[in-house]
Amino acid sequence: MEHYYRELVSFLCARLGSRQAAEDVAHDAYLRVLERTEGEQIEHPRAFLYRTALNLVVDRHRRHQVRQCEPLEVLDSDDRWQVPGLSHELQLDRRLNLMQRALDELPPACRESFLLRKIEGMSHPQIAQALGISRSLVEKHIVNAMKHCRIRMRQWES
Known part of the structure; x- marks a missing residue:
């Protein structure tokens, strides 16, 4: 697909x-x-x-x-x-830590592709050039990272 x-x-x-x-x-x-x-x-x-x-x-x-x-x-x-209450802030902090754990499990190029896209807002061609990989591989890395993080977050939060 x-x-x-x-x-x-x-x-x-x-x-x-x-x-x-x-x-x-x-x-x-x-x-x-x-x-x-x-x-x-x-x-x-x-x-x-x-x-x-x-x-x-x-x-x-x-x-x-x-x-x-x-x-x-x-x-x-x-x-x-x-202003969020303390428990809400703690929940957000916990989720952020879980997300970081999930990202840490990814291979470096996959994690970097995801972070450059979602945090830095770089386009796929920009990421491909920055990492020296193909645009197609950037796309696969981002989809795989999103899928991995979603699965891990569900596992850890249940």
Whole structure:
């Protein structure tokens, strides 16, 4: 299914108007497909992947629409904007430590690709050039890192 990646990103880029947003949606789509279909054979993998990606685009659009419609007064009463309590901070700190543990388990190039993308916001070609690897390998590293971290976080939090 990895060979559909570039095609999917181009398809999404035309709809979202941003390569970065398209790559993010494509990563999320791959993760969802991989999580849902572990061990299962998909009859039409390309169609399944595209349908998943389009659903994510619709979800993204809906979230954006809701954000635009909220009046500013909502921010005053919304708990998300208040100073978090100590237990909430401890939970976030614990999750951050677990994420760091999961990232530490990854091979260096995989971890670095993921961090350059998610923390530094670098594009796939920029990461490929910085690490001296192919763009295709960068894409695989990022998808594998996301899948690994999600699996490990679920294991440790349950």
